[in-house]
Amino acid sequence: MKTILYFIQKEFLQIFRDKMMLPIIFAIPIIQLLVLSYTATYEIKKIDLGIVDLDRSVTSANLISKFEASPFYILKLVEPNYQVLDEMMQEGELEQIIYIPQHFEQDLLIENNTTVQVITDAINGSAASLMSAYSVQILGGFNKEFLIEEMMIPLGYRQINNEVAYWYNPELDYKTFMVPGILVLLVTIIGLFLSAMNIVKEKEIGTIEQLNVTPIKKYQFIIGKLMPFWIIAMFDLGLGLIIAKFVFAVPMLGSIPLVIGVAGIYLILVLGIGLFISTLSDTQQQSMFISWFFVMIFILLSGLFTPVENMPLWAQKLNILNPIAYFIEFMRLVLLKGSSFMDVWRNIVSISIYAVVMLGLATLRYRKHS
Amino acid sequence: MENNKKQVVVKDLVKKFGSFVANDHLTFEVNSGEIFGFLGANGAGKTTAIKILCGLSAPTSGEVKVAGFDIYKQREQIKKSIGYMSQKFSLYDDLTIAENIRFYGGIYGLNRQQIKLKTSDYMDSLSLHEYASSRVEELPLGIKQKLSFMVAILHEPPIVFLDEPTGGVDPLTRRQFWEMIYQEAQNGKTIFVTTHYMDEAEYCHRVSIMVDGKIEALDTPAGLKEKFGVDSVEKVFIKLARG
Amino acid sequence: MRIFIIKEFLQIFRDKRTMVILFGIPIVQILLFGFALKNDIKNVQISILDQSKDLYTQELTNKLVSSGYFILNSNLQNTDEIEGIFKKGKVREVIVFEPQFGENLIKDGRANVQIITDASDPNTANMVYSYTQAIISDYVQEINTRNEKPVMIIPQSQMRYNPELESVFMFVPGLITIVLMLVSAMMTSISITREKELGTMEVLLVSPVKPWQIILGKVLPYVFLSFISAILILLMSYFVFHMPFSGSLVLLLSSSLLFIILALALGLFISTVSKTQQVAMLLSMFALLLPTILLSGFIFPIKNMPLALQYFSHLMPPKWFVIVIKNIMIKGNGIELVWKELLILLGMTMFFIVLSIKKFKIRLE
Numbered sequence: 001m002k003t004i005l006y007f008i009q010k011e012f013l014q015i016f017r018d019k020m021m022l023p024i025i026f027a028i029p030i031i032q033l034l035v036l037s038y039t040a041t042y043e044i045k046k047i048d049l050g051i052v053d054l055d056r057s058v059t060s061a062n063l064i065s066k067f068e069a070s071p072f073y074i075l076k077l078v079e080p081n082y083q084v085l086d087e088m089m090q091e092g093e094l095e096q097i098i099y100i101p102q103h104f105e106q107d108l109l110i111e112n113n114t115t116v117q118v119i120t121d122a123i124n125g126s127a128a129s130l131m132s133a134y135s136v137q138i139l140g141g142f143n144k145e146f147l148i149e150e151m152m153i154p155l156g157y158r159q160i161n162n163e164v165a166y167w168y169n170p171e172l173d174y175k176t177f178m179v180p181g182i183l184v185l186l187v188t189i190i191g192l193f194l195s196a197m198n199i200v201k202e203k204e205i206g207t208i209e210q211l212n213v214t215p216i217k218k219y220q221f222i223i224g225k226l227m228p229f230w231i232i233a234m235f236d237l238g239l240g241l242i243i244a245k246f247v248f249a250v251p252m253l254g255s256i257p258l259v260i261g262v263a264g265i266y267l268i269l270v271l272g273i274g275l276f277i278s279t280l281s282d283t284q285q286q287s288m289f290i291s292w293f294f295v296m297i298f299i300l301l302s303g304l305f306t307p308v309e310n311m312p313l314w315a316q317k318l319n320i321l322n323p324i325a326y327f328i329e330f331m332r333l334v335l336l337k338g339s340s341f342m343d344v345w346r347n348i349v350s351i352s353i354y355a356v357v358m359l360g361l362a363t364l365r366y367r368k369h370s
Numbered sequence: 371m372e373n374n375k376k377q378v379v380v381k382d383l384v385k386k387f388g389s390f391v392a393n394d395h396l397t398f399e400v401n402s403g404e405i406f407g408f409l410g411a412n413g414a415g416k417t418t419a420i421k422i423l424c425g426l427s428a429p430t431s432g433e434v435k436v437a438g439f440d441i442y443k444q445r446e447q448i449k450k451s452i453g454y455m456s457q458k459f460s461l462y463d464d465l466t467i468a469e470n471i472r473f474y475g476g477i478y479g480l481n482r483q484q485i486k487l488k489t490s491d492y493m494d495s496l497s498l499h500e501y502a503s504s505r506v507e508e509l510p511l512g513i514k515q516k517l518s519f520m521v522a523i524l525h526e527p528p529i530v531f532l533d534e535p536t537g538g539v540d541p542l543t544r545r546q547f548w549e550m551i552y553q554e555a556q557n558g559k560t561i562f563v564t565t566h567y568m569d570e571a572e573y574c575h576r577v578s579i580m581v582d583g584k585i586e587a588l589d590t591p592a593g594l595k596e597k598f599g600v601d602s603v604e605k606v607f608i609k610l611a612r613g
Numbered sequence: 614m615r616i617f618i619i620k621e622f623l624q625i626f627r628d629k630r631t632m633v634i635l636f637g638i639p640i641v642q643i644l645l646f647g648f649a650l651k652n653d654i655k656n657v658q659i660s661i662l663d664q665s666k667d668l669y670t671q672e673l674t675n676k677l678v679s680s681g682y683f684i685l686n687s688n689l690q691n692t693d694e695i696e697g698i699f700k701k702g703k704v705r706e707v708i709v710f711e712p713q714f715g716e717n718l719i720k721d722g723r724a725n726v727q728i729i730t731d732a733s734d735p736n737t738a739n740m741v742y743s744y745t746q747a748i749i750s751d752y753v754q755e756i757n758t759r760n761e762k763p764v765m766i767i768p769q770s771q772m773r774y775n776p777e778l779e780s781v782f783m784f785v786p787g788l789i790t791i792v793l794m795l796v797s798a799m800m801t802s803i804s805i806t807r808e809k810e811l812g813t814m815e816v817l818l819v820s821p822v823k824p825w826q827i828i829l830g831k832v833l834p835y836v837f838l839s840f841i842s843a844i845l846i847l848l849m850s851y852f853v854f855h856m857p858f859s860g861s862l863v864l865l866l867s868s869s870l871l872f873i874i875l876a877l878a879l880g881l882f883i884s885t886v887s888k889t890q891q892v893a894m895l896l897s898m899f900a901l902l903l904p905t906i907l908l909s910g911f912i913f914p915i916k917n918m919p920l921a922l923q924y925f926s927h928l929m930p931p932k933w934f935v936i937v938i939k940n941i942m943i944k945g946n947g948i949e950l951v952w953k954e955l956l957i958l959l960g961m962t963m964f965f966i967v968l969s970i971k972k973f974k975i976r977l978e
Contacts, residue, residue, distance in 0.1 A: 006476025010465065017464045017505070020892045028900050035925070039907040041917050042652070042736035089773065091950055092936070108766065119771045123943055125778030126652040127914060130740065132770045133747050140750060143766045158722045160673075160753050164742050166732035167699060174735045182903070189899055197891055206458030213424045213454040214477045215446055285803050288894045289634045292795070295902070296642060305912045306652045307737045309705075315649035329702060336733035339700040 003216060007224025015194075015228060025194075029186040029236050033179065033243060040178040040305065044072065044130045050085040050094045051078045057105035059146070063116075066142050067098065072134050095121045096131055108146070168251075168336050176250045180331045181304040183240040187263075188270050188324055189295055191233040195274025196291040197284045198225055199366070204283060222363050226271050233267045253338030259331065266327045266351050272358030273323070279365040298324040326351050375402045375438070377529045377560040378423065383432035385418055392418040394583040396432070400562060402528070405555050407574030408564040409603075411611055414580040416564045417457065420533050423562070424454050437528055450478075453522035453530040457537065460518050463507040467498055470506060470521060478525035492520050512543030519550060529560040536567060548573050568604035577603060579610050586610045617830040625834050635800070635838050636845065639792040643846055646788055647854050651780040652912070654740050658686040659706045660698055667715035669724070673752050677708070682744050699731050706730045706741050718756075774943050781854045786938040787911025789846050790931045793869070794876045794905055797839045799897045801880030805831055806893040809884075824973055832877050839873045850942075859945025868941065868951070871958055872934045878965035879930070885972035905931050933957050 015021055049067060053060050068075045076094060079085055088094045099117035101107075107114035118135045122128035166172055202208040211221070241259075244250040252259075274291065281287035301308075301315060302324040308316055319325040330347040333339035341348075378400035385393040392415045400406045410416045421427040423436055425445045434441035437451035454460075461470045468489050475485040493499055496516055501509055509517070515535060523530055532551075536544045548570065555561050555575075563574070571577050571591060578588040587594055587610060591603050598606045625631055659677070663670050678685050686704045689695065698704045709727040711717070718724035728745055732738035775782045808831075847865070850856040858865075880897060887893040907913060908922070909931035915923055926932050933954045940946040940954075948955075 003477055003479065006473055009476075010462070010469070010473040013469055014462065014464055018889060018892060020887060020896075024892065024895045024899065032903055035922070036903055036907045038919050038922050040736070040913050042913065043739060043917050045917065090944055090946060092940070113765055113767070115767045115769050117769045117771060119773050122772035122775035122778055122782075123939055124652075124783045124914060125772075125775055125780055126654070126740065126783075128772055128775070129653065129778060130743055132772070133743050136747070136768050136770070137750070139766050139768045140754075146766075158718055158753065158757055159724075160718065160749055161723060161725050162746060162749055163725065163727050164746075165727065165729045166735070166738055166742075167729055169732035169735050169738070172732055172735040172739055177734050177736070185903065189902065193895060193899055197894065201891065205463070206456065207460060207462060209426060209456045209458065210454065210460035210474075211477075212426055213449055213452065214474070215449040215479075216477050217446075284890050284894065285807065286630055288799075288803070288898065289638065292799070292898055292902075293638050293642070297645065299906070300646055301649060305906075306650050307654075307657075307734070309657055310651035310653060310655045311649045315645075318649075332733050333700065333702050337700050337702075337731075339702070343700045343702075 003220050004224050004227070007216075007220065008227045011198075011224065011228040015232075025190060025232055026236065026239075029190060030239060030243065032186055033182055033240055034247065037175050037179045037182050037248065040182075041174045042126070043172070043174065044127055044134070046074050047072055047131050047134070048093060048095045049073045049075050049098065050088060050096075051075065051098045051100065052080065052082045052085055053078050053100045054080060054102045055100050055104035056080075059105040059108060059150075060100045063100065063139075063142050066138050067135075070134070070138055089119070089121055092121075096135065098135065109150075175248050176336065177332070178304075179240075179244045179248045179250050180335055181302075181328050183237065183244060184324060184328050184331060185299055185302075185304070187233050187237045187240065187267070188298070188327075190236065191229055191267055191270045192274045192277075192291050192295060193288065194232070195226070195229050195271045196277040196281075196287045198229075199275060199278035200281050200284050200287045218363055218366060222275065222359070222366065225275060226268070226359075229271050229274075230264075230267050233270070234264065237263055237267075250335065252335050254334035254340065258341060259334055262327075262330060262348055262351065265348070265355050266323065269323050269351060269355035269358055272355060272362050275362040276358055276365060279362060298322050301325065302328050304328055323351070323354060326354075376400065376435075377402050377404075377437055378406075378562065379433070379435040380423075381433040383419070383422065383434055384430045385415075385422060385427070386430045391583050393422070393429075396585055398578055398585060398588055400529075400560060402560055403555060403558050404575045405551060405561045405563065405573065407571050407577040408562060408580070409566070409568075409571055409577055409607060410564075410580030412566070415583045416580055417533060419580075420531050420562070420564060424452060424531055425449055450525075451527050451529065453525070453527040455518050455522040455530070455532045455535050457533045461506045461514065461521060464505055466503060466505055467493070467501060467509075467517060470517075471524065474521050474524055480525060488524060492517070496520065512539050512546075515539055515543070516547060516550065519547070523554060523559065527559070529562065530554070532561065532563040534564055534566070536565065536570065544570070568602065568607055571603040571607075579607055581610055617826065618833050621830050621834045622837075625838065631800075635796065635842055639796060639842050639846055640849065642792055643785070643788050643849055644853065647781055647785055647850070650784045650912075652783065653778060653780060654682050654737075654744050656684050657682060657706065657737075657741055658704045659683045659708060660687045660689050660695075660704050661685065662689040662692065662695070662707060662709045664712040665710050665714035665716075667713075669715035669718055669756075670710045673710075673726075673749065674708075676752055677745065677748055680744075680748055682741075682748075695729060704731070705734075705737060706745065708745070781850075781856065782939075782943060784911070785850045785854055785856055786935050786942065787909060789843070789850070789938060790872070790909060790934045791905050791911060792846065793839060793843055793873055794879075794931050794934075795898065795901060796842070797835060797873055797876035798880035798883065798901065799894065800835050800839075801832055801877045802883040802887070802893040802897045803890055804835075805881065805884035806887055806890045809888070810890055825970060828881060828969070828973070832881065835877055836870075836873055839877070840870055843869045843873060857943055857945075859943060860941035861947060864948055864951070865938070865941045868934070868937050868955060868958075871955065871962065872930070872937075875930050875958055875962040875965070878962050878969065881969045882965045882972070885969050904929060908932060910935050930958060930961050 051064055053064065064078060067073050082099065085094060085097050089097060097119040099119065104114055116139060118132060120128045120132050169176055245252060277287050277290050281290060301319055301322055308319060326347050330344050333344050376399045381397050383393055383396040396419060408416055422429050422434065425441065425448050436448045439447045471489045471492065472485050475488060496513065506514060519535060536547055551561055574591065576590050577594060578585050589597065594603060594606045595601060598609055600606055661674055677683050695707050707729045709729065711725045714724045728742060730738040730742050772778060851858055883893055883896050887896060908926045908929045915926050915932065937951050937954045940951050
């Protein structure tokens with residue numbers, strides 16, 4: 001036990017000896033948490049809209065005013081020349097163009113039938129389908145009003161009223177979702193990178209041999225290497241949770257001791273992966289690139305930025321090996337929904353088994369002699 | 371510790387890397403309190419042998435006992451009884467002298483009091499007080515080497531392995547270094563040292579010379595010179611190395 | 614000078630692992646993410662609480678489930694079950710039909726349906742709701758047109774640039790940017806600090822080679838290799854992901870080259886401020902990774918972010934390159950529509966190079 005304490009003391013001394021490390025370990029994650037949590041929204045508002053009005057009738061003016069009044073749209077200009085708007089879309093100044101044809105009003109009154117074209121910049125497909133849905137909704141609403149007011153058609157028209165309830169987050173504040181997620185990412189990245197570089201650094205400078213001739217036990221070595229990073233990462237996590245609570249007002253419905261406890265196990269898992277990578281590589285550069293490769297995959301497949309169920313099945317299956325996916329789901333369930341141990345025990349068991357396996361692999365791979 | 375006890379016993383030690391034989395049936399013994407010089411050209415297999423003796427590498431076959439313990443079964447006991455100073459620099463560059471001593475002391479199970487004592491002892495004997503707060507990377511090379519040696523014997527092991535301890539060091543420091551080695555040998559420690567400075571070989575009690583994985587000669591420096599009819603160990607070495 | 618560059622090339626080519634990193638990692642990641650990342654709605658699990666169980670609720674349920682967006686996870690019996698099912702975390706939406714739904718719809722012309730979404734992931738909740746709403750209004754229109762043909766404005770939706778609404782159009786340009794940016798910045802910053810740590814930098818500095826020549830020698834091989842990497846990625850996006858190549862190929866390639874040089878210049882700058890490889894790596898990976906993903910418009914449109922962040926994103930080089938790639942590849946724009954972005958990238962490159970040279974000189978004195 002004493003041996004381990006001496007080991008931990010040495011690791012801490014080394015980590016903080018480089019003056020750049022303090023800001024890297026504490027300031028960068030906190031700043032990133034504060035800034036990046038605001039970025040992650042799919043919400044569509046203020047769509048830049050241009051309208052081509054070839055009809056210039058009362059009805060088309062009415063329709064235009066509907067778009068003008070909508071909170072989703074910013075009507076940039078109304079123009080009879082489609083070419084002008086087309087170029088603006090090409091330059092990225094417009095996201096949507098509504099094309100009202102000639103004889104729009106006339107067709108509507110006489111033929112009872114007309115078309116309006118909606119042209120959407122669809123490079124971002126999901127945003128485009130939302131934008132398109134908004135415009136169709138406005139057109140539908142206008143259509144209904146037109147029937148009642150202009151055509152005097154009494155309402156035999158059937159309706160289904162839908163009333164939406166956004167549970168757990170009635171304001172749709174995306175930050176309450178993102179803050180715990182980004183916090184998990186930051187803590188994971190820092191823990192993984194630091195631990196992945198650690199053993200291999202001793203290999204590079206040659207001190208590992210000196211350690212290997214000492215009577216230190218394997219488990220003492222692994223614990224001594226793991227503990228400092230565990231403490232640092234837990235500290236970062238705690239700090240992040242405080243910021244989440246007091247700056248972002250993230251609701252913390254579930255049990256905080258449960259979150260802290262599982263976070264502790266999760267970090268052992270992350271550091272175990274890092275140490276394992278470290279024992280596999282010969283240079284810090286290698287271990288860093290291997291870690292980076294996996295971190296990118298873990299982050300982008302975790303479901304934080306794009307929902308997991310949209311991915312193809314094989315990608316969803318890959319998530320069985322994705323520690324971030326397990327832990328983000330756990331955090332979301334417990335913090336935001338107040339899920340209890342009984343709801344999330346599967347995640348906890350998965351994380352624990354995974355942690356034991358990775359730690360075992362790291363210990364096994366670390367050889368005191370060849 | 372009995373004086374006539376053998377600290378290292380090696381019989382028919384073989385180490386192969388694939389088809390390459392790095393150590394070819396080595397057989398030798400090192401007595402307690404002896405300074406045993408392990409000579410050989412670069413690539414002769416010295417470092418391979420020393421790594422096996424320290425438990426860093428496993429032999430392919432043969433019998434090896436260090437400090438009375440068997441290399442196959444009692445590796446951990448051996449580690450408690452040996453000190454090792456590697457070719458590569460073995461202290462942590464980014465820690466201070468005291469921090470290095472405290473760390474290695476802690477690993478070897480010295481208590482706080484002992485560590486404190488050793489630290490002030492080393493500071494005095496190597497006159498390191500002006501470097502008390504500097505990191506090891508800022509020390510002159512000679513001092514670093516001496517310090518590495520002291521750290522290697524921090525836990526008072528009966529036997530110390532030194533792998534080319536004086537590489538790149540000025541003649542004066544080398545001399546001081548060997549005085550330290552003599553001092554420790556007189557205190558009863560067994561010293562196992564590899565070097566390619568032939569003048570240093572003259573300081574050893576006994577010298578073995580390795581060529582292409584084999585021990586070609588093993589005797590006292592005087593005995594070797596007599597046997598080969600030359601006036602220095604260097605000439606013996608050149609004769610053997612040329613075949 | 615030439616000898617020096619050749620030495621660098623040789624060192625890099627000999628190191629097989631570096632080659633794997635430069636070419637293997639980008640290719641694997643683009644393939645993996647190109648296929649896996651989708652930000653549209655598909656196969657979302659829903660539960661239905663049908664308190665009416667009539668023809669209309671049946672029809673609407675079928676319409677929802679057969680849309681391809683939703684999968685029916687379970688039928689609930691009462692409202693108390695909703696909480697439990699959300700807490701298990703699989704179901705994203707519960708649809709509650711009021712009692713006598715069909716009767717109300719026919720007799721009063723009005724029926725109520727409640728849509729409860731799990732908004733702990735508000736982005737998805739919002740999209741799921743929009744899709745549900747669209748299906749319901751579709752259904753309403755359908756039952757209304759069954760008997761009569763009322764006055765209709767028929768919206769014709771045209772999805773410009775990406776008629777199939779493929780997610781890769783969004784993600785591939787972003788991935789190219791991220792991979793080039795991080796790999797290039799990391800490679801230079803690490804290789805220079807490595808020489809510093811090993812002490813070989815000093816050997817170079819005492820030689821008659823000038824500092825800027827040393828830097829050029831270090832960076833040039835990576836420019837070349839990253840450029841080949843970029844071409845590979847572009848080939849994949851064309852042949853594997855069927856991205857369009859509407860614009861000028863020369864313009865696309867020279868923009869990529871500019872961006873690579875920018876990333877390398879950034880790596881150079883990082884190497885001048887860090888003493889050890891460890892710090893260089895942490896700066897180029899940890900400090901750059903998430904901002905590059907989040908502030909480049911790769912996944913989340915910058916336009917929807919708070920104003921302060923929109924200004925902040927102007928400082929992110931990847932943002933400008935994403936715009937350039939999308940404009941050239943997908944929209945087919947020429948230089949007249951991307952010169953502003955390219956000028957900004959050029960300015961940033963100069964900035965980092967000048968800063969690095971200044972830093973480098975100071976250290977030498």
